[in-house]
Amino acid sequence: xxxxxxxxxxxxxxxxxxxxxxxxxxxxxxxxxxxxxxxxxxxxxxxxxxxxxxxxxxxxxxxxxxxxxxxxxxxxxxxxxxxxxxxxxxxxxxxxxxxxxxxxxxxxxxxx
Amino acid sequence: xxxxxxxxxxxxxxxxxxxxxxxxxxxxxxxxxxxxxxxxxxxxxxxxxxxxxxxxxxxxxxxxxxxxxxxxxxxxxxxxxxxxxxxxxxxxxxxxxxxxxxxxxxxxxxxxxx
Numbered sequence: 554x555x556x557x558x559x560x561x562x563x564x565x566x567x568x569x570x571x572x573x574x575x576x577x578x579x580x581x582x583x584x585x586x587x588x589x590x591x592x593x594x595x596x597x598x599x600x601x602x603x604x605x606x607x608x609x610x611x612x613x614x615x616x617x618x619x620x621x622x623x624x625x626x627x628x629x630x631x632x633x634x635x636x637x638x639x640x641x642x643x644x645x646x647x648x649x650x651x652x653x654x655x656x657x658x659x660x661x662x663x664x665x
Numbered sequence: 666x667x668x669x670x671x672x673x674x675x676x677x678x679x680x681x682x683x684x685x686x687x688x689x690x691x692x693x694x695x696x697x698x699x700x701x702x703x704x705x706x707x708x709x710x711x712x713x714x715x716x717x718x719x720x721x722x723x724x725x726x727x728x729x730x731x732x733x734x735x736x737x738x739x740x741x742x743x744x745x746x747x748x749x750x751x752x753x754x755x756x757x758x759x760x761x762x763x764x765x766x767x768x769x770x771x772x773x774x775x776x777x778x779x
Contacts, residue, residue: 557708596709596754596769644708654699654767656708 557657559645565663571633574660577626578647586654587620587630588644596644602628614639635664677776684742686773688755691736695757700729700740703772704751712740712753742775750777 558577566572578585586601600610605622613620617636622628632639640663646656678684690698696717701709715722715729715738722729728741738755752772759768 595771598767646708654709654711656710658706658708 557645557647557655559643559657559660561660562658563661563663565665566635568636568664569634570664571631572635572639572662572664574630574643574645574662576628576630576645576657578628578645579649579655580626582647582649582655584648584650585622585628586646586648587628588646588656590642590644590659599630632662635662637664640664674771675774675776677778678745680745680747680777680779682745684740684745684749684775684777686740686742686753686755686775688738688740688770689736690738690755690757692757692759692768693736694759697758698729698731698738699756699758699767700727700738701754701756701769702749702751703754709754745775745777747777747779750775 557579560575564572584601584603587599588596589599590596597612599612600620601608602622605625617634618632620628620630628645630643642659642661644656644659646654648654676684676686697714699714700712702712703709713722713724713727713729715731717733720731726743730739740753742749752774754769754772756767756769
């Protein structure tokens with residue numbers, strides 16, 4: 554099992570540009586989570602899906618952020634337009650149920 | 666609001682010694698707790714978990730202790746090794762909460778001196 558796969562590993566973009574982060578969860582996992590990690594705020598849940606359906610997006614900072622899960626094996630997190638304060642490491646995690654989150658290696662986003 | 670916090674942001678120990686990482690939680694409704702390890706450049710990795718109907722759980726070289734009276738969680742690592750150097754996070758899940766209600770603490774950095 555390759556685990557949770559995220560791409561790209563690193564992304565540097567200019568303010569105002571659109572950024573798309575990608576995640577492939579572990580096969581068979583019903584839950585998918587997007588987290589953001591910064592030194593100041595730690596790990597914050599942005600949104601999570603169950604069976605491809607968004608369940609709770611209350612952590613999404615603002616309308617510039619959107620997430621989709623078109624099928625069980627793929628999810629995207631999009632930021633449009635990006636701002637310097639969006640710079641962080643974004644993690645995707647998946648889980649088969651109530652326990653056992655598996656995190657991906659993250660995407661380090663830098664907005665200049 | 667409710668939050669998970671850590672007593673010590675950094676911890677330095679000698680190789681071979683035991684390590685104890687502490688965590689305070691404030692949500693009395695939390696019934697499930699997890700410790701994660703995060704190495705540099707990697708995502709958090711599950712170490713061990715415990716439910717609120719237990720006060721102790723042991724894994725390989727790790728033990729988690731839960732004191733519900735004072736809302737305190739600790740992770741003990743026996744015979745700490747250089748490979749244990751990482752940031753350790755506790756996380757809590759609220760009773761009856763949805764899967765997404767996993768709240769992470771800020772983390773404690775563990776440094777192991779050879």
